Amino acid sequence: MGLIKANAIVGQSGGPTAAINATLCGVIRGMLEYASDCRLYGMRNGIEGCMEERMVDLTDLFTLEDGKTPDEAALNLLTHTPAAALGSCRKKLPDPNLPENEAFYEKLLGIFKKNRIETFFYIGGNDSMDTVAKLSAYTRRIGYPLTVIGVPKTIDNDLEGTDHTPGFGSAAKFVATTMQEILQDCAVYTVPAVTIVEIMGRDAGWLTASSAIGRVVNGLAPDYVYLPERSFSMDAFMEDVRAALARHPNVVIAVSEGIRFADGTPVGASVQSGGQATDVFGHSALAGAGKALEFAVKDQIGCKVRSVELNLPQRCGAHLLSAVDIEESLRVGAAAVKAADAGVSEVMMTINRASTAPYASEIGHSPVEAIANQVRRVPDDFINAEANNVTDECCRYLAPLIVGEATPDYVGGLPAFYTFD
């Protein structure tokens, strides 16, 4: 304990989530709790801005005049702000073991030395953990005393080493709630109709699986759920749709954006696979998986059909945050500082599930090298044998993560957000 003796810096990286700023708040609160004599800087646009010395003094911005007391109003605003408030980047660090990259790392360490920075927190997903691992490897090799800690976030929930990721619960709540509303919307007419909802997730189907949570909450869920963890068969899909239409007029289906045929071809590209493969400008990626299936159903079944791509709102829907997710996102940020202060380094913080019913979790950490660049997929026992839905066990596992509403403050009917600058 008491091992943070110099300044610290924190950055956000990768795709936005609605909870990544809650984790940032956790780091700010953690610094005030465990190392209030040291300053916390924030990189603008992650490591990219850090290299340009674009940073803000978070200790100044989020404390009252004494520089020690948390500014609760500002922290509360930041907690409920979606997307990376410090800005993000998608920069991949160069290989720290190649001599030609020495200049890059020397420049970065020069900035750290100048600002007396000896602790580095990076909030992000798979790619960001790669940054944490590389920076760890470099500083260890040259003997610079940098404590490096990765703090997870991703709506995809696809990080190894943690039960789930901060940001996932809020995205899952948005998806599960929107699915409930779409089910209501689709139920109003008696004309047979198929509605296909496309949900984010290229390689892992966690978020799409969340569309079915209602099944164990109130019995309402889509007819089918197709994940990228299983090969997609158009024939089996059409059989499924026909069977559902025989049961009731309003069929609702959830698909991951990343579903692929057995040969690896994305379903989303299939609409454009023929001679008319492109639009008038010659682009090939005209439609996503939902749109492709919409046209396939129109062609092969001929009933009313539409597709809905949930798109950006599912990852930035700050008006519908999971209280469990926001609370854990805050905790994991503060725990990162506590770990650094105890001498832990080269790890990613993790959320470990202690119990599902009642739900309880503990914060831990795991060596970052084993986590970076891995993808954690939905396990076999969470997907049914027909590969067209998730199991009840999957729904029960996901359900606690969307519980509770962390509501932002509204001003003039709109949620109020924190902005730097």
Next chain:
Amino acid sequence: MGLIKANAIVGQSGGPTAAINATLCGVIRGMLEYASDCRLYGMRNGIEGCMEERMVDLTDLFTLEDGKTPDEAALNLLTHTPAAALGSCRKKLPDPNLPENEAFYEKLLGIFKKNRIETFFYIGGNDSMDTVAKLSAYTRRIGYPLTVIGVPKTIDNDLEGTDHTPGFGSAAKFVATTMQEILQDCAVYTVPAVTIVEIMGRDAGWLTASSAIGRVVNGLAPDYVYLPERSFSMDAFMEDVRAALARHPNVVIAVSEGIRFADGTPVGASVQSGGQATDVFGHSALAGAGKALEFAVKDQIGCKVRSVELNLPQRCGAHLLSAVDIEESLRVGAAAVKAADAGVSEVMMTINRASTAPYASEIGHSPVEAIANQVRRVPDDFINAEANNVTDECCRYLAPLIVGEATPDYVGGLPAFYTFD
């Protein structure tokens, strides 16, 4: 007063909104207040189900055992339920003046007589007011004592005779809030990027205009807003986008689904206008306006670009209801019963704005014949001279309609909804 002496029936018709059930609650409450000795029936699937005598006894369902005291729990649940809980239809009534349609109307009136129904409430948009007008004309001609009252609802806000429509405020709040969140999401990277948000509205741009409300609330709004009230010029659009990219890297644009070129061609169809006009199955309506503009920007400017279609969630987002809208939706429903009880008929209920700041409204009514099948568009002084944005006056007009949050109850992290059956 006291003129409702027999039973009444209420139906929902046309596209779903998140507030149409609040209006239904208003009618139920109104009946309990003004005509508690009479029963209120609900048509399942509007006039279509009515013709098949598919109806429920709302007086039974929404009162306690005495049949007079409102069941507040059930009514509260229904108020926050999106989409037409009774079911909807898109049936257009036949011409009541043609002899060949006599059988249709005789059958309908037979059902009314059998159930002692002498008051008819129909909650809907333009097409539904056509039903109200035709039923009025027929019953007046044959002398059946039917009081017929239309109650407006539509997210499109395009009904004549009323300042705005129930359901619009909640959809506008969803659009305005989601735009705030998308603006946050788009601000995280430094790479130049254009994001095009497609919003519902084929002929009237009210909902798209709502995406700009933030401008008068917190200063945050999209760079441009294109409405169907103005011809769309691709050249002017590209000039606008280039000018915005010169100002800042993250350009966000709102477009109505219904924008058209000067020759009347929908922008959404333009992607498919060439030889490769169709997908591999031969369908022509592959993409909407947002997608079409996404490809046009990619082709002509070449920067990172994406499109987001808000789609169904904007009309069924019950988790984000405007308190002003829900309160007015309830009031307009109850006022419809009060009007019927006072002998008013052949009208559509209206919301009349008494004041914008502070906001105040009164419920009135207007002859339905002048309203049916009309479209009220965004007026000239709400659109700027360049036809690429709305005016501040427009934003100030819209802003009061999204104020306040009417939050549903959550169970297990999901909003709880009322369902018949």
